[in-house]
Amino acid sequence: MNLSVTGEPEALRSGRGEGANVAEKVLGAQGLVKRFGPVTAVDGVSFEIAAGETFGLLGPNGAGKTTTISMVAGLLVPDAGSVTVAGVPMGGSSVEAKRHIGLVPQDLAIYPDLSARANLEYFGRLQGLRGSTLRQRTAEVLELIGLADRAKEPSKKFSGGMKRRLNIGVGLLHRPTLLILDEPTVGVDPQSRNSILESIEALSVEGMAVLYTTHYMEEAERLCDRIAIIDDGRLQAEGTRDQLIELTGGVDTIRLTGSGSLDAGAAAVEQMPAVRRVVRDHGTLVLTVSNAPTAIAPIVNAATGAGLSLADVEISRPDLESVFLHLTGKALRD
Amino acid sequence: MPRLLVMVGTDLLRHLRNLSALMYAVVVPLALIYVMNLLIGSVDELEINPVTVAVAVPEGDELAAVLPQVLEAAGEGLDLTVRAAPAEEVVGLVDDGSAGVGVVVPEGFGADLVAGAGPQVQVTLADGLGLEGTVVTSIVDGALADLTAGTRTAAAAATLGVPPTELPGIARSLQETTAPVTWREGEAADEQLTLSENIVAGQAGMFLFFTVGFGVLALVEEREQGTLRRLLSMPVRPWTVVAAKALGSFVLGLLSMGVLLTVSSLLFDGVELGSPVAVGVLVVLMVAAATSLTFVVATVARTAEQANIAQSIIAIALGMFGGAFFQLNLSGPLGALLLANPVTAFVRGLGITAGGGGVGDLGVPALVLLGFTAVCLLAAWLLPGRKELL
Numbered sequence: 001m002n003l004s005v006t007g008e009p010e011a012l013r014s015g016r017g018e019g020a021n022v023a024e025k026v027l028g029a030q031g032l033v034k035r036f037g038p039v040t041a042v043d044g045v046s047f048e049i050a051a052g053e054t055f056g057l058l059g060p061n062g063a064g065k066t067t068t069i070s071m072v073a074g075l076l077v078p079d080a081g082s083v084t085v086a087g088v089p090m091g092g093s094s095v096e097a098k099r100h101i102g103l104v105p106q107d108l109a110i111y112p113d114l115s116a117r118a119n120l121e122y123f124g125r126l127q128g129l130r131g132s133t134l135r136q137r138t139a140e141v142l143e144l145i146g147l148a149d150r151a152k153e154p155s156k157k158f159s160g161g162m163k164r165r166l167n168i169g170v171g172l173l174h175r176p177t178l179l180i181l182d183e184p185t186v187g188v189d190p191q192s193r194n195s196i197l198e199s200i201e202a203l204s205v206e207g208m209a210v211l212y213t214t215h216y217m218e219e220a221e222r223l224c225d226r227i228a229i230i231d232d233g234r235l236q237a238e239g240t241r242d243q244l245i246e247l248t249g250g251v252d253t254i255r256l257t258g259s260g261s262l263d264a265g266a267a268a269v270e271q272m273p274a275v276r277r278v279v280r281d282h283g284t285l286v287l288t289v290s291n292a293p294t295a296i297a298p299i300v301n302a303a304t305g306a307g308l309s310l311a312d313v314e315i316s317r318p319d320l321e322s323v324f325l326h327l328t329g330k331a332l333r334d
Numbered sequence: 335m336p337r338l339l340v341m342v343g344t345d346l347l348r349h350l351r352n353l354s355a356l357m358y359a360v361v362v363p364l365a366l367i368y369v370m371n372l373l374i375g376s377v378d379e380l381e382i383n384p385v386t387v388a389v390a391v392p393e394g395d396e397l398a399a400v401l402p403q404v405l406e407a408a409g410e411g412l413d414l415t416v417r418a419a420p421a422e423e424v425v426g427l428v429d430d431g432s433a434g435v436g437v438v439v440p441e442g443f444g445a446d447l448v449a450g451a452g453p454q455v456q457v458t459l460a461d462g463l464g465l466e467g468t469v470v471t472s473i474v475d476g477a478l479a480d481l482t483a484g485t486r487t488a489a490a491a492a493t494l495g496v497p498p499t500e501l502p503g504i505a506r507s508l509q510e511t512t513a514p515v516t517w518r519e520g521e522a523a524d525e526q527l528t529l530s531e532n533i534v535a536g537q538a539g540m541f542l543f544f545t546v547g548f549g550v551l552a553l554v555e556e557r558e559q560g561t562l563r564r565l566l567s568m569p570v571r572p573w574t575v576v577a578a579k580a581l582g583s584f585v586l587g588l589l590s591m592g593v594l595l596t597v598s599s600l601l602f603d604g605v606e607l608g609s610p611v612a613v614g615v616l617v618v619l620m621v622a623a624a625t626s627l628t629f630v631v632a633t634v635a636r637t638a639e640q641a642n643i644a645q646s647i648i649a650i651a652l653g654m655f656g657g658a659f660f661q662l663n664l665s666g667p668l669g670a671l672l673l674a675n676p677v678t679a680f681v682r683g684l685g686i687t688a689g690g691g692g693v694g695d696l697g698v699p700a701l702v703l704l705g706f707t708a709v710c711l712l713a714a715w716l717l718p719g720r721k722e723l724l
């Protein structure tokens with residue numbers, strides 16, 4: 001993947017992250033284990049989420065994301081471990097902890113025969129909303145998910161993306177302390193997907209804590225303050241995007257393509273302290289460097305000085321895909 | 335509690351708006367009841383006209399004397415007049431129209447019977463005599479069959495040392511206990527339904543199983559549809575979700591039963607089901623039984639489709655054996671099983687109310703329905719299947 005060197009979206013992100021670190025803990029999951037017969041779907045998963053923080057669970061199919069979320073939401077009783085939401089233990093005979101969560105299940109969970117509004121109102125009532133509050137929140141959410149003008153239509157007449165948006169809307173109607181989204185963009189066209197991601201970003205700005213599962217690393221990178229990589233039911237690593245990328249050794253790749261003296265160019269850049277390795281790939285020099293953004297200018301100078309006339313320079317920084325590969329030896333997507 | 339009501343209310347609205355629930359709950363059973371009433375209507379028109387039966391019985395033949403008694407007994411319900419006549423006049427009486435049917439029992443009838451010789455009884459029917467002739471003939475046939483069987487038993491008894499003088503008594507007591515036709519007047523708390531009422535009761539009982547299916551089986555549907563996950567992530571206890579479905583089924587069942595029984599009473603002649611309170615109690619028990627059975631289906635079924643198929647099969651089987659289409663009389667273990675059928679119990683219960691019985695007279699049918707409910711709830715609890723709702 002190619003990242004532009006200019007622009008620094010991480011700056012924004014880390015700013016929010018710092019704020020989140022001092023905020024109160026909204027979710028605590030401790031040593032969660034769930035077995036289905038011989039399969040241990042979740043095997044000792046622990047993490048915490050603070051108010052206003054968006055926490056991502058990134059993992060491939062069958063990694064245990066939904067199972068983890070089901071325990072967090074009190075749908076499954078863990079074989080071991082515990083969950084607290086807003087300081088209230090989840091499970092047992094009490095439903096108190098459930099008041100604080102809003103779940104957006106991976107599979108659509110709306111009534112096809114009810115209109116968008118009726119779906120929202122029904123679930124809103126079950127969440128304890130009444131009267132004018134219910135009406136007002138329903139209107140706000142319909143607006144947010146862009147279905148205000150289709151509110152009266154039965155949801156079975158909606159497009160896939162609209163159904164998805166309604167599915168999400170139901171989850172945030174009662175302004176939960178913790179919004180849990182299980183792969184909410186699966187099977188959605190790029191445009192709807194973008195609008196869904198924008199809504200989620202807005203929620204987190206409002207101070208809602210978000211637990212977000214996905215197997216799209218782009219979504220995790222874009223949305224999440226912290227990310228846990230899950231595979232085979234275990235958390236392989238957890239941290240901010242940059243922290244995770246450091247795990248790979250933090251090495252970037254620079255590809256220099258051009259004509260002239262490739263050998264001389266290689267010899268010149270090889271001497272530089274930032275450069276760890278140089279490989280010739282046809283007409284291209286592939287450099288492994290420790291910090292591409294600062295090293296790029298001297299490298300280009302050295303190469304051209306040695307008689308290499310450059311046609312193209314390409315920088316790739318490691319992404320979560322490389323992190324996943326590094327940690328598990330597998331590709332994130334099959 | 336309010337959450338329970340929110341769920342029940344929304345469920346009911348959805349079911350009522352969904353036409354198929356309405357079809358199964360009211361429209362189809364009413365249509366069937368109507369059609370079946372048309373069919374039996376033609377039977378009702380075949381009224382049995384008053385008819386005189388001239389009977390000649392050899393003097394001093396105690397076994398033969400049973401025949402006119404059987405005819406007399408049948409006569410109470412059938413408008414039969416039994417008239418004794420000398421054997422040689424019987425045919426003449428039929429020919430000149432003063433008797434519709436003539437029955438001549440030959441000399442030595444009793445002795446032949448005991449000897450196993452199979453004596454003949456001569457039955458003469460007037461020209462143009464319809465159903466009445468058939469009825470009288472079948473009564474005579476039935477009595478003869480009973481007498482033959484009875485005397486054979488008695489003969490067997492005789493070889494075992496029963497004095498021959500007691501044979502006629504044995505035969506008579508047999509005749510009394512195995513009367514071929516019994517006609518009963520509607521007495522208080524007697525189990526008595528007209529054919530029309532029987533159809534109404536059976537059909538209503540059968541379709542109830544479809545109707546309550548819409549409530550509880552919606553649980554299976556919600557599991558499939560994913561909405562159950564969402565419900566259970568809300569501050570709602572799992573039992574509340576289950577209770578809401580049960581209550582929804584129950585209310586749907588009550589509504590459909592109420593409509594069916596009321597409309598049938600108004601629409602069809604001769605449907606009078608008796609005390610509304612007693613009928614109401616019976617309906618409540620019946621709906622509870624049907625709802626609880628649906629829980630067993632919901633526990634075992636994996637998909638909504640499976641559940642619906644199972645529910646339909648159960649409904650039709652219970653309806654059929656419960657007399658929704660025809661009356662079944664079985665004895666032995668099968669008969670006992672038949673009595674455990676809630677539709678049978680419901681039909682019998684309505685028989686009691688139609689006969690003038692009150693709540694206190696519902697005894698056995700009420701117990702059967704309560705027992706059925708208890709067994710089903712226990713089974714739903716114990717059966718391997720879904721213990722976790724999801």
Ligand SMILES: Nc1ncnc2c1ncn2[C@@H]1O[C@H](COP(=O)(O)OP(=O)(O)OP(=O)(O)O)[C@@H](O)[C@H]1O
Nearest residue numbers: 036039041059060061062063064065066067068215
């Ligand atoms: N109800 C269940 N019964 C048996 N096995 C289950 C059940 N639910 C999940 N599993 C198994 O547990 C493992 C984790 O499944 P889970 O649904 O949590 O994965 P996931 O990360 O959500 O995957 P996906 O991205 O495909 O949604 C899988 O091996 C799955 O087959």
Ligand SMILES: [Mg+2]
Nearest residue numbers: 065066067106
């Ligand atoms: Mg999943």
